[in-house]
Amino acid sequence: PCVFQMIPPFFSRMLFLEKKGGIIWNTQGSGKSLIMVWLTKWIIENVSDSRVVIITDRDELDDQIESLFIDVNEKVRRAKSCKDLRDILDKSEDPIVCSLIHKYGHNAGKQADIDQYRKELLKDLPKDFKAKGNIVAFIDECHRTNSGKLHEAVKTLMPDAVLIGFTGTPLLKKDKKTSLEIFGPYIHTYKFDEGVTDGVVLDLRYEARDIDQDLSSQDKVDLWFEQKTKGLTERAKLQLKQSWTSINKLYSSKQRLEKIASDIVFDMSLKPRLKEDRGTAMLVANSIYEACKYWEIFMSMGFTKCAVVTSYEPTTQSVRTATSDLSQESEEEYKKSIYERMLGGKKLSEFEKDAKKQFKENPAQMKLLIVVDKLLTGFDAPSATYLYIDKSMRDHDLFQAICRVNRPDGEDKDYGYIVDYMDLFRNLQLAVSDYTTEAFDGFDKEDVEGLIKNRYDEAKSEMEGTLASLEALFENVPAPKADIDFIEYFCGDDSDGDEKTARRDTLYTLTAALSRSFANCCDKLVSEYGYSENDVNHLREEISGYNKIKEMIKLASCDYIDLKPYEADMRYILDTYIRAEDSRVISELGNMSIVELLLKGKTTTPVDLVKDLPGTDEAKAEMIDNNLQHEIVKKMSSNSVYYGKLSEMLKKIILQRKTEAMSYEEYLRQVVELAEAILHPETTSNYPDGVKDSATRRALYDYFENNVELTIDVDSAIRTSIQPGWKRNFQKQQRIRLAIYKKLLLHMYTEDRATEEANNVFDIVQRQEEYDA
Structure with missing residues (x-):
């Protein structure tokens, strides 16, 4: 909304007077594609002879933008190639154009893609070429180092165009000055912490997990090395040792991968959103080979609701053209065999489309996506709650990756969780809660302020704050604060009144937050925060007491019928962490x-x-x-x-x-x-026979003051006259009223009384499920 408010004054000056562009930096998940659509609509409506060209390098974003334009009744022309884009711009027919930077070659990188796009964009460009119309060009991902070259090519093709860069991440310090010089000043910024405050995105919680990878027998490795390097020069031996060191760092042992996989499967059975099939997770592997290894390990564990989504394409050519080194060839063959098993005869594109759709729309059937680079930008899945990182990442790549889990998704998703197996934020070891160094040291500190926090610090703070809020809430309960006093305060005679309902909602929310935050920090309270074991045990008892009161109030107010979204989560947390005495009540009642x-x-x-x-x-x-x-x-x-x-x-x-x-x-x-x-x-x-087994006849029997014959006659007349859809059709309702009226006349009712009673009986009829048709 704040972006939309700034559009008219800023854009009027920028487009009409200054003819200058700029940069819009809105944090990941805050609706960049929506902003593009809003701006485009405003430009088309307010600038004469205007055209908007949107250049992006992600298929998902390209599809999403087209879909959004369709929703607002705007037609988008998608350029099939750079030549097609030039042909479109040479005419004045299409006001909104999208151009996709295609992936050139097998697994081409971003730099290679943009370089090739630039070449094709300007290839055989006539000297007298002139793009038609007042053009505003949107360039996605303008934070990249190579965006300057793309900017230059676009300006060559459209020299009079106003160029606006979009980014969801901060600009790197080393590129900031250049980017601002190329595109112009910031038009608007909307940082991560602002998005969290506004509820547009969720806060993130960070946890480092250490999986040691030590050699089990250094002596045997040394012996192997000596045997294999006999006859080599010292320089050759040194090069081989250096290669071994690099490989040992780069590739994880199978045992390490198995430990991490076991860790994740355990979380799937433990963490509330994952356990309750509302949430999903993503695992970032170090390489496609390791992604395949992970998939095979998960399958062997019986965890089958996962898939690998990478840029790899399992072709015979990739195996045949691999390096002649046997281990490398074996690696290519291994990847191909794993993919063939996973695809199960499906086409790769079809498999990936189905996997992503299930991950988003049916979390119970696709719990985990294993990725390397793909899907770490531009993939929006609100179900994604946990991101497990087993890959060295930093700056933009890391920023974009961790924001995969910051999309809101109902009341039971309170945070996005980052689990780091690569120690990306090493300053945590020094107990420094400033995440602007190490993995994010390429950004200016103020640009990433508040991005990610120590989950234990935040959980402890939330726990202490919630305890204080509960104490304040309970201060208003009258003395002696016995069970009956709590029931009177939270339920009373007016249980459904707004005031009592609000009190109970506050109680439920606070007790759920208290149990959740305690569960997230209880194992660190003694070692990290100076609590004694007695303090922690006292906390457990206190929290158990609060939950006992909550369950009592739920039962007394009948709120257990309308279970709150977090209750399924809390049942598990209470059983696991709190030793809650009242958990027996839930199991005793069942449904x-x-x-x-x-x-x-x-x-x-x-x-x-x-x-x-x-x-x-x-x-x-x-x-x-x-x-x-x-x-x-x-x-x-x-x-x-x-x-x-x-x-x-x-x-x-x-x-x-x-x-x-x-x-x-x-x-x-x-x-x-x-x-x-x-x-x-x-x-x-x-009730007598012929009446007692039908709820409808019982209602009529009571209304007709125990007249069995009249009850059965009226019921039979109603059933004969009812037609499908009668509850939504006045004429069909009149048919039923007439049938009742006629039957009452046969039972010696006067016309006036029969008319009145027919209406009363019809009111009863409308509330009977037996008459639904």
Whole structure:
């Protein structure tokens, strides 16, 4: 929104007066493609004879931009080649043009791609060529060192164009001055910490994990080396030793990869979003070979919901043209065989498209994507929650990679998590929480401020802040702060009122945040933050107490029916970290309501039945009362006569309990009977045969004051007259009313009374599921 607000004044001056461009730096995930669309719309509408040319090097972004333009009813012309782009610009027909920097050659790099694009762009360019219209060109990824060469080529093709560079990452210090000179000043900046504050992107949490890779037998390696280098000169031996050192650093042992894979599979069963199949993860491997190794290891572990997505293409030619070194040839053959197994006969493009779609839309079926370079830029998947890095990265590549997990995705995704196996942020070892050195030392410090934080520091801070908030919330609970006082404060007589609902929402949110933050830092509280073991145990008990109150309030208010998004996560965290006594309540209830639980009282002692509900006997009774009343209200519309009587019965039972006119045991016996009447009215003695097994006939029987013949006649008339779709069709509804009216006349109703009663009965009919058609 802030970008959109700055468009008119800035662009009016820039386009109409100064004819100058600039740079828009909006952090990863903040909607760069949307900004391109908004700006294009504004330019086309406000600049006469205007045209916008968008140059990008990512297929996903090219597709996304076209899709967004279609959504706003704008047609985009996609240039198929550089020659096609020149032909389009030589005419005045297409106001919006997209040009993709194609991938030239097998696994060509970014520099080679842009160099080739530049050559083709200017190849055989006529001297008198002139691009038509007032052109504004958008150049994506303008932060790159080679963007100057692309800028020069575009200016040669379109000398009068205003060029605007887009970037999602800061400019490198060494390139900043040059980039600003080439494109012009910043038009707008929207940094990472601003995006987090606005809720556009999520904050990131960082964790370093160390997997040692030591030689198991240095002596055997030395012996092997001596045997293999016999007859070589000292210089040759030295070169071989240097190569060995490089290879040893570059390639991970199978055991190390297996440890990391085991680590990830363990997280899949432990971390809430991953465990609950709402979240996904990406693993950045050091090479395509290691990506294939990882895939094979995961398969052997039985973890099959993963795929490799890289730039590799499994062709016979790649194996045949590989280096003559046997180990290298073997590596190519290995990659090809793994890909063939993984593809299972599918085309590579089809397989990758399906894998990415499942990863985004069906996380339960595609939990992990193993990548090397591909998908680390421009791939937006809100489900992505964890990024595991096993590759040396820095600056732009690292910045873009870690932002794969910063997209919001519902209330249960609180952060994006970075797990670093390569010690990319070495300053953590010095307990320095400033992530602008080492891996990000190529950026100016202010440009990456607040990008990534120590997850333990943040979790501890969140835990302490949440504890303080809970204490403040509970200060308002009246003394002596017994269970019944908490129920009264959070539920009371007006349980569904806005004030009580807001109090409970605050309680649920704070207890969930407290348990989650404690789980994220509990193993460091003693070693890193000066807590004693007693302090940590006291915290566990305190958090367990808060969660016990939360569960009690949930049950008393019937909020367990409308489970909050984080509850599935919290159940697991509580079981794992907190030793929560109240977890038995969840397992005891399962998917049952308290009213359903009471039905077991017919086959067991009611006191034993409710012993696992949290709170005192008085608190348990309040829970039961609230739940019974809630169930009655829910069913009241289907049969107001029957459930109205049950509501009066419940009021009498509650009054007798509160005035101590009945024992707790007698109270439980009566509410068990009442629960049976609420959930299974057909088992009561109220209804005769021919009526009791149909909820609709029971409602009509109660309305017609126990007239069996009239009940069955009216029900039969209704069923005969009902037509499909009657609830949305007035004429079909009138047909039902007429059938009821005629049947009432046959039972000696006057015309006026039959008309009135037909309308009343029709109201009952509308609330009966049996009549749905």
